[in-house]
Amino acid sequence: MDEFFRSVGVQGWVHARCFDCGAEAGSGADEPVVLASVVKVPLVLEFARQVAAGQLDPADRVRAGGADRLGGVGTAGCHDDVDLSLRDAAFFALTLSDNTAADLLFDRVGIENVRSLMRELGLAGTRIVGAPRNIVQGMAEDIGARDAAEFAARFPALTVAEILGTRALDPHRTTASTPREMTRLLTLIGQDRAGPAEVCRWVRDLMRQQVHWHRLAGAFPPEVQVWAKTGTLPGIRNEIGVLEYPDGSRYAVAVFTRVGTLAQRLPEVDRVIGAVAAHAIGSIVHGCASPVPAASDGALPLRLAR
Numbered sequence: 001m002d003e004f005f006r007s008v009g010v011q012g013w014v015h016a017r018c019f020d021c022g023a024e025a026g027s028g029a030d031e032p033v034v035l036a037s038v039v040k041v042p043l044v045l046e047f048a049r050q051v052a053a054g055q056l057d058p059a060d061r062v063r064a065g066g067a068d069r070l071g072g073v074g075t076a077g078c079h080d081d082v083d084l085s086l087r088d089a090a091f092f093a094l095t096l097s098d099n100t101a102a103d104l105l106f107d108r109v110g111i112e113n114v115r116s117l118m119r120e121l122g123l124a125g126t127r128i129v130g131a132p133r134n135i136v137q138g139m140a141e142d143i144g145a146r147d148a149a150e151f152a153a154r155f156p157a158l159t160v161a162e163i164l165g166t167r168a169l170d171p172h173r174t175t176a177s178t179p180r181e182m183t184r185l186l187t188l189i190g191q192d193r194a195g196p197a198e199v200c201r202w203v204r205d206l207m208r209q210q211v212h213w214h215r216l217a218g219a220f221p222p223e224v225q226v227w228a229k230t231g232t233l234p235g236i237r238n239e240i241g242v243l244e245y246p247d248g249s250r251y252a253v254a255v256f257t258r259v260g261t262l263a264q265r266l267p268e269v270d271r272v273i274g275a276v277a278a279h280a281i282g283s284i285v286h287g288c289a290s291p292v293p294a295a296s297d298g299a300l301p302l303r304l305a306r
Contacts, residue, residue, distance in 0.1 A: 001027040001283070004276045008268045010259040015179035016280035017187055019242075019250035021288035025280050029180040032125070032171035033256035036231030038182065038240055039128060039175050040093045040102050044206065045189065046117045047090050047109050048199040058087035062104045070136055070148060074098030094206040094229060099132035106131035121188055126177040135168045135175065135233075142166040160262055163234050169258075179254040182240045186252035190242050207241070214267075215239040216253065219274025234262050237269050243281065251284075253277040 005012030013033050015026035050056040064075035064082040074096040075082045075089075084092075089105045092098035106114070111130060118126045129135075133148070140151035143162055155163075167173035188194035189203055207227035216239045217226045228241025240254040255273045259266065 001276050001279055004272050004279060005257065008272045010257045010269055010272070012258075012272075012276060013179050013256045014254065014276050014280050015183050016251055016253040016277065016284060017183040018284055018286060018288065019187060019190060019252065021286055023284045023286045023288070024180075024183075025283040025285075026179060027280075030125075030178050032176045032178060033238070034169060034171050034231075034233065034236050034258075035126075035175045035177055035182075036233045036236050036238055037097045037099070037102075037132075038177075038229055038231035038238055040097065041185065041189075041203070041207070041229050041240070042114055042117060042126075042128070043102060043105055043109065044090045044094050045194055045199070045203050046114045047086065047105055048202050049117070049195045050109060050113070051087075052196045052199050056086060056108060058090075059085050060108070061085055062089060062108070064100045064104060068100050068103060068133075070099045070103075070133060071152065072097075072099055074101055076100035091206060091209075094203075095209045095211055097210075097212070097230060097232075103131045103133045121185065121194060123177065123181045123185060125181050126185075128175050129173075130175070138174070139163075139166045139168045142168075160235075160260060163262055164260065169233060169235055179256060182254035183252035186240060186242050186254070190250060190252065204242075212239075215270045215273040216241045216243075216255070216277050217274065218271060219278045231256075235259055237266065237273065239273055239277075241277075243277075251281045253280060255280075 001014055013028035013031050015029035017024050051058050061083055070076045074092045076099045086108055089101040092101035093105055115128050136148045140148055145151040145154055189200045192200045194200055204227050207229055210228055212230045216228050223246050225244040226241055228239055231238035235258055238256045243251045255277050257269055
């Protein structure tokens with residue numbers, strides 16, 4: 001697995017886990033890694049749990065205004081204000097990786113509640129420092145910019161060392177976890193153990209609709225079903241997800257990479273994420289005699305269904 005990473009000049013960390021017997025394979029599986037937008041998985045999971053508990057109404061409206069927009073996809077890059085429901089903010093956060101939608105959701109869900117959920121699920125190595133806006137604000141502060149707008153204006157002239165030296169890209173100072181803990185989270189969601197079954201099904205359904213299919217899914221044939229979430233920051237390219245094979249076997253996999261460049265298009269790194277995931281799954285020494293067929297997801301619950 002390390003050879004795959006070296007072949008494209010990146011640092012990498014990976015972990016894969018069999019749902020049926022819990023057998024594992026990986027490299028650097030317990031090393032801290034920057035989550036980036038992978039944090040939107042626990043965020044939306046906590047949102048769905050609060051909806052199921054009657055603490056939040058998924059149809060409540062929020063507004064993405066000018067002060068909220070960070071730039072990028074979805075509402076984060078809109079020119080005009082956008083009104084949407086909390087449920088649609090969750091949809092945009094997981095499918096498009098919309099940072100502003102995630103910010104609005106963090107405001108309603110509460111960052112302390114997301115942190116509490118990670119502790120409840122036994123993910124002691126997962127640390128969440130803030131919403132996407134907090135990550136950008138931290139980068140701005142570290143390079144001496146007054147705000148996110150000045151940071152964006154100065155970004156093209158910054159050196160690689162200046163950007164990669166910010167706290168947002170340091171797993172010891174930003175939102176971070178380990179590959180092993182992320183496959184644990186995926187396994188809990190996949191086995192309906194991260195919350196009520198309807199909550200776990202809904203989160204999986206959103207992750208199946210992710211629009212970014214050039215990393216994990218790119219290494220697997222179309223008959224292998226995938227539900228996943230990417231994470232991207234300067235120098236950071238990640239993805240966590242579950243591969244569901246036609247024979248019923250399921251594998252959680254988490255791949256995290258770091259590269260010393262600010263280039264936005266790195267297709268060779270995207271491809272190696274899928275290749276390493278496939279290799280890690282193939283390296284598992286199983287303790288189960290045969291895969292157990294996965295249960296059908298069934299219908300979506302009424303309160304969360306669109």
